[in-house]
Amino acid sequence: MVYALADVLSVDPNACSIELSQDMVMGNDGFATTFMYTEDHIKNSLIPQLQQIRDLYIAQESDSAEIYRNQISVWQQVVDNNRRNKQKAKLLENRSFSAGASYLSSTTIQSQAIATIETSAFIDAGVVVGAGFEVAGSGVNGFVETRLSIELGASITGSSLQAVTTGFELNDDDQGDFFSVNIKEDPVYGTPVFDVVSGRSSCPREAFTQPRESLQLQADAYAQFDIPADGRAVFRLDLGNISQSDEPRTYLLKFLQESNPDGAVVTIGGSQAQAPIPYTIPAGGKRSATITVERGARAFNYNNLQFVLTSGCEDDLIADTVNLSVSFESVYPAINIIKPNLTWIATQQDADLVLSRFSGFDLALLKKVQLQYAPAGTFAWEVGKEWLPSQLEGFAGDFTDTWEVDNIPDGTYDIRYRADYGDGDMYSEIHSGTIDRQGPQILGLPEPSDNELVLGDVISINFNENISCFDLSASDVTMINTATEATYPVQLGCAGNKLIIQPLWNLSAHIGEEIKIELRGITDKFGNQSVDSMFTWSFRVGQGTGLEDNDPDQDGVENLFDNCSIAANPQQADLDGDGIGDICDDDMDGDGIINIMDNCAGLASEDQSDIDADGIGDLCDDDMDGDGILNSQDNCPMVSNPDQADGDQDNEGDVCDDMATYTRDLRNAVQKIQVFPNPANFSTAVKHKSSIDGKYQLIISDLRGQQMQMLQYDQSTCFQDCTLKLDVSNLVAGSYFITISDGMQLWHGKLNVVR
Numbered sequence: 001m002v003y004a005l006a007d008v009l010s011v012d013p014n015a016c017s018i019e020l021s022q023d024m025v026m027g028n029d030g031f032a033t034t035f036m037y038t039e040d041h042i043k044n045s046l047i048p049q050l051q052q053i054r055d056l057y058i059a060q061e062s063d064s065a066e067i068y069r070n071q072i073s074v075w076q077q078v079v080d081n082n083r084r085n086k087q088k089a090k091l092l093e094n095r096s097f098s099a100g101a102s103y104l105s106s107t108t109i110q111s112q113a114i115a116t117i118e119t120s121a122f123i124d125a126g127v128v129v130g131a132g133f134e135v136a137g138s139g140v141n142g143f144v145e146t147r148l149s150i151e152l153g154a155s156i157t158g159s160s161l162q163a164v165t166t167g168f169e170l171n172d173d174d175q176g177d178f179f180s181v182n183i184k185e186d187p188v189y190g191t192p193v194f195d196v197v198s199g200r201s202s203c204p205r206e207a208f209t210q211p212r213e214s215l216q217l218q219a220d221a222y223a224q225f226d227i228p229a230d231g232r233a234v235f236r237l238d239l240g241n242i243s244q245s246d247e248p249r250t251y252l253l254k255f256l257q258e259s260n261p262d263g264a265v266v267t268i269g270g271s272q273a274q275a276p277i278p279y280t281i282p283a284g285g286k287r288s289a290t291i292t293v294e295r296g297a298r299a300f301n302y303n304n305l306q307f308v309l310t311s312g313c314e315d316d317l318i319a320d321t322v323n324l325s326v327s328f329e330s331v332y333p334a335i336n337i338i339k340p341n342l343t344w345i346a347t348q349q350d351a352d353l354v355l356s357r358f359s360g361f362d363l364a365l366l367k368k369v370q371l372q373y374a375p376a377g378t379f380a381w382e383v384g385k386e387w388l389p390s391q392l393e394g395f396a397g398d399f400t401d402t403w404e405v406d407n408i409p410d411g412t413y414d415i416r417y418r419a420d421y422g423d424g425d426m427y428s429e430i431h432s433g434t435i436d437r438q439g440p441q442i443l444g445l446p447e448p449s450d451n452e453l454v455l456g457d458v459i460s461i462n463f464n465e466n467i468s469c470f471d472l473s474a475s476d477v478t479m480i481n482t483a484t485e486a487t488y489p490v491q492l493g494c495a496g497n498k499l500i501i502q503p504l505w506n507l508s509a510h511i512g513e514e515i516k517i518e519l520r521g522i523t524d525k526f527g528n529q530s531v532d533s534m535f536t537w538s539f540r541v542g543q544g545t546g547l548e549d550n551d552p553d554q555d556g557v558e559n560l561f562d563n564c565s566i567a568a569n570p571q572q573a574d575l576d577g578d579g580i581g582d583i584c585d586d587d588m589d590g591d592g593i594i595n596i597m598d599n600c601a602g603l604a605s606e607d608q609s610d611i612d613a614d615g616i617g618d619l620c621d622d623d624m625d626g627d628g629i630l631n632s633q634d635n636c637p638m639v640s641n642p643d644q645a646d647g648d649q650d651n652e653g654d655v656c657d658d659m660a661t662y663t664r665d666l667r668n669a670v671q672k673i674q675v676f677p678n679p680a681n682f683s684t685a686v687k688h689k690s691s692i693d694g695k696y697q698l699i700i701s702d703l704r705g706q707q708m709q710m711l712q713y714d715q716s717t718c719f720q721d722c723t724l725k726l727d728v729s730n731l732v733a734g735s736y737f738i739t740i741s742d743g744m745q746l747w748h749g750k751l752n753v754v755r
Contacts (some may be wrong), residue, residue, distance in 0.1 A: 039082060042075050050075070051464070055410075055438060058531065069441070070119060072464075076444040077117045081188070089184035089193040095170060096199075098178035102171040107183070109190040110163045118445055164190030174202045176212065176247075200245060203313035215251050216240035216286075216725065217309040217320040218685070222676050225327045229300070233326040235291040239309055241281035248283055252276035252312050258379050259306035262425070263296035264326070266305065276310075293326045300330040301427040303416070304379075306677070316682050317729065323677045330426065335369070335419040336360045336642050337428035338628030339400070341614065343735035343750055344415070344433030347526045352406035352437075356385065357628070358417045358428065359398040359642040363389050367420045371403055376412040376432055376679055376733075376754035384408075384415075398642060410435050412733050412754050414679075432679050432752040434734065439528040440467050443497065446517070446537040453515075454542040458552045459501040461519065461535060466702075466732065468523045469494035469567075469583070470595045476521040477501055482514045482538065493553060493566025495583050500553060500566045510541045525702060525734075573707040575602065575699075582707050602701045603739060603746075611638055620737055622750050673740060679752035682729040688740055688747040690722040698724070699739045700731070700751065708736065728753055 010019045037046065050072045057065035097103050170181060179199035186193050199209040217239060224233040241249050255266055255273035266273040269289055279287045293302065304323040311318040327334075339357035346354050356371055366389050372381040385403050392399050413435060417428040440463040448457040472494055479488045479501070493500035501517065516538045522530040552559075555568035563572050564581030573582045576590030586594045591604035599608050600617030609618045612626030622630050627640035635644050636653030645654045674687040686698070700709040708731060713724065731753045740747040 039079055042079055047072055047075055058438075073442075073444060074117060074119050077449075080444050081117070085186050085188050086184075086193050086195075088187050090187070092183045092185055092192070094180060094182050094197070096178070096180040097170055097172075099172040099175050102169055104167075104169050106165055106167040107185065107192045108163050108165045109185040109192070111190040112187050114188065118449070162190070166191050168192060168194075170194075176245075177201050179206065179209065203311045203318055204315040205317050210244050211318075212243055212245045212247060213249050213251075213311045213318050214242045214244055215249075215309050215311070215318065215320055216242055217253075217307065217322050218723070219322050219324060222323065222674070223325040223327075227295075227326060227328045229295055229328050229330065231294075231328075233293045235293070235324055237289045237291060237307060237322065238286050239279050239281060239289060240286040241283060243283055246283040248280060249311070250278050250280045252278055252310050253289055254308055254310070256306040256308060259304060259323075260302070261379050261381060262299035262302060262427075264299070264302040264305065265294040265296060267292045268307075276312075291324065293324065295328045298423070299425045299427060300328045300332070301334075301425075302326045303427065303430050304677075320683060321677050321681070330424065332365065332419065332421050332424060332426050333360045333362055333397075335417050335426045335428045336628050337415070337417050337431055338398075338626070338642055340403075340415055340431055340433055341626075342431050342622055342630070343752060344431060345526055345735075346405055346433070346435045346437070348437050348439070348528045352404060354403045354405055355400070356403045357398070357400040359628070361392065361397060361399075361419050362421075363392060363397075365421050366392070367422050369399075370418045370420070371415065372418055373408070373413045373415050376414050376752070377681070379414075381416075405435055408435060410438055412679075412752075432735075432754070434526070436524070436526050436528060439530040440465050440497075440522050440524050441531050442535060446535070448539050451539050452542045453507070453539045459503070459517070459539075461499050461501075461537075463497045463499075463522070463530075465524050466496050467494065467499065468525050468527065470601075471523055471527075472499070472521060476519065478518040479503065480516045480518065481510070482516050488515075491566060493564070493584070495553065495567040495569065498568070502552070502566050507541055511543060512541065514538055514540050571707075571710055573699075573710055575707065576604075588707075602699070602707070602737065603748075612640070619746075620748065622748070673738060673747045673749040675738065675749045675751050678750075679754045680728055681754060683725060683727055684751060685723055685725050686738060686740070686749065687723045695742060696722075697741050698726075700726075700728075701737050701739070702734065 011017075012019065050068050054065045054068035054072065057063075057068065092107065095103055170179075172179065177200060179201070180197050182195040182197055184193040184195065185191075196206050196208050199206065200212055201209040202212040205211050205213070217237060219238070220236040224235075227233045237253070239251065239253060241251070243249050253268065254276035255268060257273075260266065268277055268291060270292075271277075277289075279289070281287050291307070293305065296302075303325045305325070306321055306323055308319055308321045310320075336359045338359060339355045344354065346352070358369065361369060368389070369387045369392070371384040371386075373384045374381045384405075385401070387399070387401070411434070412432065414430045414432050416430045419426040443462040443464045446461040447459060448454070453459065472492055474490055474492055477490050477492060479490050480486070481488070489504040491502040491504055493502060499519070501519075517536060519535040520533065522535070524530075553562070553564075553566055553568045555562070555570040557570060557572065559565045562581075563569070563574055563579060564584035567581075567583045569581045569583045574580065574585075575582050575588050576585070578585065578590060582588040587598070588595055589598070589600075589602055589604045591598070591606045593606070593608065595601040598617075599605070599610055599615060600620035603617070603619045605617050605619045610616065610621070611618055611624045612621070614621065614626055618624040623634070624631055625634070625636070625638055625640045627634070627642040629637075629642065629644065631637040634653075635641070635646055635651055636656030639653070639655045641653045641655045646652065647654050676685055676687070678684060695714045696712070698709075698711045698713070699707055701707050709726075709728075711724075711726075728751070733753050736751045736753065738749040738751055
């Protein structure tokens with residue numbers, strides 16, 4: 001951008017006078033363009049690219065990061081304005097049409113509202129002062145940051161509002177599809193807004209319509225062990241058509257070759273698994289496919305071979321995945337992954353070091369052991385660290401070290417160990433986890449974004465990721481009258497990435513006064529500190545404030561009925577039944593231990609038992625003794641025994657033989673569930689033992705215990721022992737607890753979601 005101070009001649013036709021002044025003049029030294037980006041492109045491509053560049057500059061401690069932080073804010077404001085415009089759009093008409101019956105029309109709409117985008121320009125300090133600009137903060141390379149406001153929308157030509165004419169066509173080419181669409185007018189841009197309100201759609205699936213294509217993929221088994229080295233494992237896949245429109249549909253079954261980096265020989269229906277295979281399935285029916293897996297050239301273990309049933313179009317909502325694992329007999333011992341844990345996390349506090357521990361290797365035959373990592377679900381394995389036999393001597397088959405991750409970008413990763421014996425490889429199970437060292441950053445502008453608090457406004461701030469609500473209290477916020485320096489009490493409401501600040505004083509007595517907010521102590525759910533130690537913004541108290549908004553958290557539940565009125569909780573979850581919604585409850589499970597101190601928030605555990613001292617209470621821990629073996633598979637779940645030695649073959653580990661009764665009681669009291677696929681993308685399934693009553697409640701919560709989903713069901717919705725499909729498309733990437741209760745028993749499991 002080119003800019004300079006310039007003389008400005010202003011003509012006042014009423015006074016017939018000319019006034020000379022100085023102002024800023026800017027010129028673009030590049031090229032003019034009009035952006036035509038979809039919301040999906042902005043949110044999932046453009047903003048992540050800008051964030052990546054920003055993070056590179058942050059890592060280099062360069063203040064150029066401010067430029068990209070500003071651009072991220074601008075594009076987020078564009079998305080937010082677009083969302084608000086659609087919400088405020090007024091109905092023009094409704095049109096219903098079917099595939100093959102197009103509707104051509106146009107609208108002429110007057111822009112009647114204005115949208116504002118706040119941005120920053122980094123300008124030479126001398127020029128800024130000369131132009132009379134207000135300096136908002138430090139700048140880039142000797143420049144200063146100057147805030148600019150861009151207004152979009154209604155403009156007046158002569159005495160009339162500007163009108164916009166837009167032509168459009170409603171059409172669909174999938175026979176059998178039909179839609180009912182509300183056509184509305186955008187108040188800012190004067191363009192039409194289209195809302196699908198009902199209908200029926202095939203692929204891609206349209207929201208608010210009946211889906212014609214719904215499918216289900218299940219296996220008779222998900223893992224097979226001790227297959228003879230020259231034998232084959234045989235699985236049966238059931239391909240189900242659960243179309244809500246009761247139509248026969250054709251789906252494609254395919255094997256993802258990228259899930260097979262070690263070259264297992266895989267067939268579908270007797271043929272090599274290459275191209276997708278179509279299956280036409282009657283409404284409510286199923287077809288079966290036989291899968292065989294034989295050993296490849298070197299490996300004896302093949303974990304998470306992925307098969308996908310899809311509709312054939314690029315719609316992730318119409319797809320289901322199963323993971324199959326096979327272990328073949330070998331003369332070499334199984335290598336066990338003990339650390340990192342099943343849902344490991346590396347944060348700022350870990351100083352780029354991840355604990356590594358493995359067991360089960362034969363030094364006499366071993367060539368090397370590798371820690372391998374890959375972005376979650378990609379199977380693109382790379383070597384993170386390598387150990388030679390000389391480094392493992394004297395450790396009795398159980399070795400601990402650290403893995404340096406300073407050169408690995410933040411993200412979700414799969415981890416496994418590879419034991420190389422020269423003519424064959426042994427692989428451990430895969431543990432999925434997260435590297436997250438970036439703290440939360442502000443997203444868009446704090447509210448009220450127009451710097452004036454009026455009726456209907458909510459004082460709030462959004463961040464680019466979910467924040468740790470448990471770690472916040474009213475003491476982290478200071479609300480200051482800038483004129484009198486008086487401070488006022490507040491109440492906080494926190495849900496996901498949004499923080500709402502509720503004044504506990506009479507706003508209407510301070511109309512016209514400026515209030516400043518200072519916010520501290522923001523961390524993400526992993527404990528990473530925010531990039532900025534303090535967030536500040538100001539607003540003027542306008543007319544009409546002091547009148548309560550009926551739904552300030554915008555969760556669709558009016559205050560009178562909302563068990564947490566300042567944090568969005570549309571499901572009104574209240575785990576301990578105390579009338580305070582979990583999202584507002586300092587002790588959500590009612591065990592007398594506040595959430596921030598509770599090692600198993602979400603499950604009452606007064607004794608806070610934590611056998612392996614990993615910070616996760618035993619009731620929430622899939623591996624309570626920390627030996628790398630899941631409780632459900634561990635022959636001694638309360639004492640670490642990674643070798644699973646069982647001399648008398650009684651299914652109780654040798655170290656537990658003298659406490660076998662207690663171990664069995666523990667297993668019966670806290671049972672585990674199977675989760676598959678795990679990690680999951682958009683859907684998964686849980687399997688657990690059925691009870692006599694057959695009435696269940698399932699809760700998915702994050703690692704801090706915040707409830708994300710709740711589902712009630714009975715035996716009639718279960719398949720086989722009790723297998724339930726779950727839609728997890730609304731969950732962000734990360735790790736979650738799954739808890740199922742029938743009032744007498746508890747089942748627990750963990751879920752990893754990848755995107």
